Amino acid sequence: DGGITQSPKYLFRKEGQNVTLSCEQNLNHDAMYWYRQDPGQGLRLIYYSQIVNDFQKGDIAEGYSVSREKKESFPLTVTSAQKNPTAFYLCASSIDPYNEQFFGPGTRLTVL
Amino acid sequence: DQQVKQNSPSLSVQEGRISILNCDYTNSMFDYFLWYKKYPAEGPTFLISISSIKDKNEDGRFTVFLNKSAKHLSLHIVPSQPGDSAVYFCAASSGNTGKLIFGQGTTLQVKP
Numbered sequence: 111d112g113g114i115t116q117s118p119k120y121l122f123r124k125e126g127q128n129v130t131l132s133c134e135q136n137l138n139h140d141a142m143y144w145y146r147q148d149p150g151q152g153l154r155l156i157y158y159s160q161i162v163n164d165f166q167k168g169d170i171a172e173g174y175s176v177s178r179e180k181k182e183s184f185p186l187t188v189t190s191a192q193k194n195p196t197a198f199y200l201c202a203s204s205i206d207p208y209n210e211q212f213f214g215p216g217t218r219l220t221v222l
Numbered sequence: 223d224q225q226v227k228q229n230s231p232s233l234s235v236q237e238g239r240i241s242i243l244n245c246d247y248t249n250s251m252f253d254y255f256l257w258y259k260k261y262p263a264e265g266p267t268f269l270i271s272i273s274s275i276k277d278k279n280e281d282g283r284f285t286v287f288l289n290k291s292a293k294h295l296s297l298h299i300v301p302s303q304p305g306d307s308a309v310y311f312c313a314a315s316s317g318n319t320g321k322l323i324f325g326q327g328t329t330l331q332v333k334p
């Protein structure tokens with residue numbers, strides 16, 4: 111089955127620690143994206159990548175980092191510099207930037 | 223600066239009737255619009271999209287209307303079913319970046 115997987119589903123971290131969220135897709139999509147959702151709000155773009163070994167900052171990139179070493183993988187690191195990291199994180203991919211994005215199931219990160 | 227707005231946080235409709243969800247945008251450069259459906263703690267599911275060269279797109283029970291002069295789009299669901307109860311997000315993008323700007327979402331409740 112083709113799709114997007116995110117792991118883990120729930121993640122807890124202590125303040126001051128970095129944590130990496132996994133995102134894998136087997137849809138052969140070129141473009142991948144990371145969004146953050148906070149309660150009562152829409153999704154906000156953190157980073158996106160249109161092709162392997164290239165990525166761009168989204169609207170709220172501060173405190174986050176990404177890599178795109180493989181087409182199917184786009185991990186997101188939430189660093190200790192992110193002031194309010196507790197949120198629901200969603201990864202998406204699309205065949206190219208001109209088409210609809212398909213989302214993974216999300217990871218809920220809680221900072222204790 | 224909220225470029226995409228869904229001014230109705232919630233909507234309640236009787237089963238079998240029409241559901242109309244609205245979305246307004248401010249950026250005249252947006253040329254691609256999408257609607258997503260989302261259940262709590264899950265990733266959004268793509269429903270339907272429309273390009274700015276069209277004013278209507280239909281897919282089964284779902285129809286999206288675009289009024290470029292008013293910078294307004296709407297999603298019509300006919301007939302509404304209890305399984306349609308979810309949060310609906312509209313999103314917009316411009317150019318070839320694939321960057322989606324999301325509205326805040328509207329919670330639809332379809333009553334049996």
